[in-house]
Amino acid sequence: WSALLNNFVIEVAGFDGADIGTLHSIREIPGFFAIGVIAILLVMREQVLALTSLILLGAATAIFAWFPTMSGILIVTMLSSIGFNYYETVNQSLQLQWIEKGKAPIVLGRLIAVGSGATLVAYGLLVLTWKTFDLSYNFVFLMGGGACVAIALYCWFAFPQFQSPTAQRKSLILRKRYWLYYALQFMSGARRQIFVVFAGFMMVEKFGFEVHNITALYMINLLINMFVAPLLGRAVAFFGERRALIFEYVGLTLVFVSYAAVYMFDLSATVAAGLYVVNHMFFSLALAIKTYFQKIADPADIAPTAAVAFTINHIAAVFLPVGLGLVWLISPAAVFWCAAGMAVVSLMLSLLIPRT
16 A cells, blocks of 8 residues: 555546645544544453454455545545554554563564565565556555455464453543653654655655655665664664664654755755655654653553554644645645654653653
């Protein structure tokens, strides 16, 4: 879905910058309502909810190309987003419950690497077969979504129901002592939206990247992540969350300023692609926000706080793509200047994390 989206909406549905912003705002609404996970957990175990959500995500992805109109794309995107966001909320909760604190940064880095490896296989197949066999968008969406459903069903029947070491609270929790974690999540969500929505869109709109070009760029990111993410996890464990996040936000500020320079000084596609790769690599350090929370949290708060944090992470994501999509029509560089400002705010927040 990620590899094909920008080309599909431009070539088939005729989207412009404002349309893509609207699409991503709609996509983020279920993330904003991830707090609803708390109510679902009253009647469903987290592990079951995770697998059910993955099945919904896969099924909606499989039929994505069947509705190549604005309204059709928005509806199917909403369904797939419910699956993705509810899965990811529970996924983050179970990671912090099942993994020991001392090992968490290293294991989370490995999980990022494994996920990158799986995506690399899918993207590799796409690069090798898209032109060679003249594949259609419909065929690739069906195969990708169908594979997701099949893997989720396998996991449902192949694995037992794992028990968490601490019973989780099933009520809404907002604690004053978690305020810095909430703030970091809010800024992370706002900043990531600009990258997800507009960085890839720039490569297609400004530089004319085709499906196989975009996918090859994603593959470079994945290859780097497979090797770098475990190292970054070890770095977080060694240097601590504070230093890791300071390093990330300084780097992201420079990257977003450089994105703006691509438009201001008409820099080459090679420069833009290099920035895209570096940007993606920095995001792997976001695992430090999770492990910071794991260290300060009451173990029984992890599941409800994961839902609250996921909602907070998506507050800006609901309105930013639409608003910045309109800004994009006037000045794409201004969008990236906004992202640089957000990275600076995140940097100031990271300075408040205790040294120990």
